[in-house]
Amino acid sequence: MDPVRYRVLGTTQALRPDGTPVPVGGARLRALLTVLALRPARTVPAALLVDEVWHGDPPADAPGALQALVGRLRRTLGADAVESVDGGYRLVVVADDVDVHRFERLAGEGLRALADGDPAKAAVVLDDALALWHGPALADLPDRTAEAARWETRRLDVRRGRLTAALSLGQAEQCLPELTALCDLHPLDEPLQVLRLRALRDTGRSAEALAAYEDVRQLLADRLGSDPGPELRALHGELLSPAGEPTPGWGGGRGGGGA
Structure with missing residues (x-):
């Protein structure tokens, strides 16, 4: 079992290559996956993971609890999905296989097409970007206010761009x-x-x-x-x-x- 795509624009999900979801049970497990997926293929310090997952109320043995949670995530996603690195952990995935990063790439491409006077291309690409949303951004982070607001603002930018393209297309x-x-x-x-x-x-x-x-x-x-x-x-x-x-x-x- 080796899922290659992750969703955080809505409830956090891991998807197998055929698109079927991998059950990721437990709020803390989904929060851990969310934090890692926001930083694909990048080392996330253990201290940051603890702070994000337990939201300022860490367990007495925070490093041990985090290690146990990472073990559960590996059993869910596959042993090679999460790497241990010096000082933290890393999700083994390319950015375009995480919906929020794919959204950002498509948003940039679509808005550039609009600026370049190609509303038809912009409409297609921005539709693809907006289709990646399945609910509120980062819904499984315990404290998602600031980071989620940034992505919701970007989503509104893209919706404006899509509507601009629609008007240009009559x-x-x-x-x-x-x-x-x-x-x-x-x-x-x-x-x-x-x-x-x-x-x-x-x-x-x-x-x-x-x-x-x-x-x-x-x-x-x-x-x-x-x-x-x-x-x-x-x-x-x-x-x-x-x-x-x-x-x-x-x-x-x-x-x-x-x-």
């Missing part, structure tokens, strides 16, 4: 429900609001777009004491223009997901 009607839901969750995210207004405009709902702009303008003023940024203002000007033509010098969004 799919405003299809992506408007997702944009509306995301803007409800992140009302102060101006790049998302730009995308929603563009989608409303592209589906012939310019009056709704103007009303939505006013709602965003008021929200920014109330919560942040600021005016809308240049992209929102440029789009507002476009919506007000009689011919409905894009404002000169405005390209409809930033590449790389920040539309």
Whole structure:
């Protein structure tokens, strides 16, 4: 039994080459695998493993408890899956076989394609990246707040990029429900609001777009004491223009997901 892929974007899992899961029972065992998988083929110091797995409440014999837990993980994954190295342990796996690292590679590739003016390629690659998510990031880490938040932010970047590609491909009607839901969750995210207004405009709902702009303008003023940024203002000007033509010098969004 020698699984070659690991999931940490959701409940931590180990997968055999044929895709069937290897049962990884026990919260601490899954936490240990999560910490190791976040650092593929890299030595993880024993002290860091203890801190992450037991979250500041280590057992009396922490090194012995960690060694026993690593033994259990080897029995689950295979004897060669986890190497003992000076001062710590290492998961024997290439980065692309851990979903979070594959996600990052695909995200970079897709957002570069978008920036290079290839929304069709960007859509395909970013869909592949987003399909790797099966739940909240690092769900099995006892204290996952900061690290998980970083990956959730990156996921939102990719969703913005995917929606930008969809608008460029003339799919405003299809992506408007997702944009509306995301803007409800992140009302102060101006790049998302730009995308929603563009989608409303592209589906012939310019009056709704103007009303939505006013709602965003008021929200920014109330919560942040600021005016809308240049992209929102440029789009507002476009919506007000009689011919409905894009404002000169405005390209409809930033590449790389920040539309």
